[in-house]
Amino acid sequence: MTFNRRSALAAGAAGLAAAPGIARAQALRWRLVTSWPRNLPGPAFSAQRIADRIKLLSGGRIEVQVFAAGEVVPAFSVHEAVGNATVELGHTASFFAIGREPGLAFFTAIPFGLTPNEHNAWVLKGGGQALWDEAAARFGVKPFLGGNTGVSMGGWFRRELQSAEDVKGLTIRMVGLGAELFQRLGATAIAVPPGxxxxxxxxxxxxxAEFTSPGSDIQLGLWRVAPFYYAPGFNKPNGSSELVVNKALWDGLPDDLKAVVQAASEAEQAVALAEIEILNMEALATMVSTHGVRLRGFPTPMVQLARRHAADLLGELGTRSPMAGKIAAHYTAFQGRIGPWTRVSTHAALGAREV
Structure with missing residues (x-):
C-alpha cells in the first residue's frame, strides 16, 4: 500500500467516526498556515479566532496551531499547501489563487462589485458557496468564508494624484483583479506579500500600495513612506478572507466535526466585520490626528474611467475558463438583483444621514 499524507489525513478523519472514544483521548492536531504577518489586526486575528473556536466547539477533539506567512509556506502558497496535504488548514484570500483558476477572484473581491453584506448574502444564501466548492474542489480544498476586513481603502501613495494621468507609470502593490484594473489605468501592478x-x-x-482598510493598514506603518491615503477602494469593495480545509480530510470528517469547522468559520464573519469597523474607526482617527496621514479622494474622472475598464475586465474574466464564466454569470446576475435594494436601503439611508 502506498502511504502519503493525503491518505493519512482521510484515514485519521474517518477514524474519528469509527472510534469517537479514542478520538477524544487522542486529539487531532492540525496546522493552519496563513498569508498574514503574525498578529496583523484583521485577517490574522480571524485565523487565530477560528483555530480557538474549533478547539472549543470540538471539546478539544481538534487542536489547531496557527502559523504566520513564511513560517511553514510562503504567503501566496497557502491554497496549494492545503490542497496537496502539506498542512490541514489555511487562512488566505481566494484571489491569491486566481493563477490556478480565474474564477476564484470572485470570492474575495471584484472591482465595483459586491459589498461585504452583499457578498455574504451571495455566498451563504445566494448560491455562491456551491460554485466556490466546485471551483476549489479540483485543487483539493474545501473553502469557507473566514472573516472580512470590510470595504477597502484605495491605497497609499508617495505623492498626490491630481488626475487619471498621474497614475500612469506608477508601480503599485496590488493583487487580484484590482491589479489588472490599475494596469489598464496605466500603472504597473506587482504582487507583494503583506509583510x-x-x-x-x-x-x-x-x-x-493597497492592502485593506485602516484597522489592518495601521499595523504596517505605511504612512511613514507614503503619506497620501486614498478612497474609495473601488478596486476592492469587499475584503473576504477564506478558510480552506484539505478536501480529503474534510470528506473523512464525521458530520459533527464538519459542523464544528463550518460554524467556527461562519461565526467569524460577524465577529470580524464588527471588529474591523471599530478598528477602522479608531485607526483612521489616529492616522490623521497623530501620524499626519493625508486623506484624499481619487479624482472623479479617474474613478469613472476605472469603472469603464472594470466592466470590460469583468467581461473578459468570464472567458478565461469555463468555471470563471459560470461564476461570472451568477455573480453579475446576483449583483443586478440586489443592487436596487441596496440603493433604496443602505445607500439611501447613508445619503439621508448626511443631509
Whole structure:
C-alpha cells in the first residue's frame, strides 16, 4: 500500500467516526498556515479566532496551531499547501489563487462589485458557496468564508494624484483583479506579500500600495513612506478572507466535526466585520490626528474611467475558463438583483444621514 499524507489525513478523519472514544483521548492536531504577518489586526486575528473556536466547539477533539506567512509556506502558497496535504488548514484570500483558476477572484473581491453584506448574502444564501466548492474542489480544498476586513481603502501613495494621468507609470502593490484594473489605468501592478509591503515602499520598489482598510493598514506603518491615503477602494469593495480545509480530510470528517469547522468559520464573519469597523474607526482617527496621514479622494474622472475598464475586465474574466464564466454569470446576475435594494436601503439611508 502506498502511504502519503493525503491518505493519512482521510484515514485519521474517518477514524474519528469509527472510534469517537479514542478520538477524544487522542486529539487531532492540525496546522493552519496563513498569508498574514503574525498578529496583523484583521485577517490574522480571524485565523487565530477560528483555530480557538474549533478547539472549543470540538471539546478539544481538534487542536489547531496557527502559523504566520513564511513560517511553514510562503504567503501566496497557502491554497496549494492545503490542497496537496502539506498542512490541514489555511487562512488566505481566494484571489491569491486566481493563477490556478480565474474564477476564484470572485470570492474575495471584484472591482465595483459586491459589498461585504452583499457578498455574504451571495455566498451563504445566494448560491455562491456551491460554485466556490466546485471551483476549489479540483485543487483539493474545501473553502469557507473566514472573516472580512470590510470595504477597502484605495491605497497609499508617495505623492498626490491630481488626475487619471498621474497614475500612469506608477508601480503599485496590488493583487487580484484590482491589479489588472490599475494596469489598464496605466500603472504597473506587482504582487507583494503583506509583510513585505513596507520594505517595498521604503526602498522605492513601489510608488504606492493597497492592502485593506485602516484597522489592518495601521499595523504596517505605511504612512511613514507614503503619506497620501486614498478612497474609495473601488478596486476592492469587499475584503473576504477564506478558510480552506484539505478536501480529503474534510470528506473523512464525521458530520459533527464538519459542523464544528463550518460554524467556527461562519461565526467569524460577524465577529470580524464588527471588529474591523471599530478598528477602522479608531485607526483612521489616529492616522490623521497623530501620524499626519493625508486623506484624499481619487479624482472623479479617474474613478469613472476605472469603472469603464472594470466592466470590460469583468467581461473578459468570464472567458478565461469555463468555471470563471459560470461564476461570472451568477455573480453579475446576483449583483443586478440586489443592487436596487441596496440603493433604496443602505445607500439611501447613508445619503439621508448626511443631509
Amino acid at each position: 513585505d509591503i513596507y520594505p517595498a515602499l521604503e526602498r522605492g520598489a513601489v510608488d504606492g
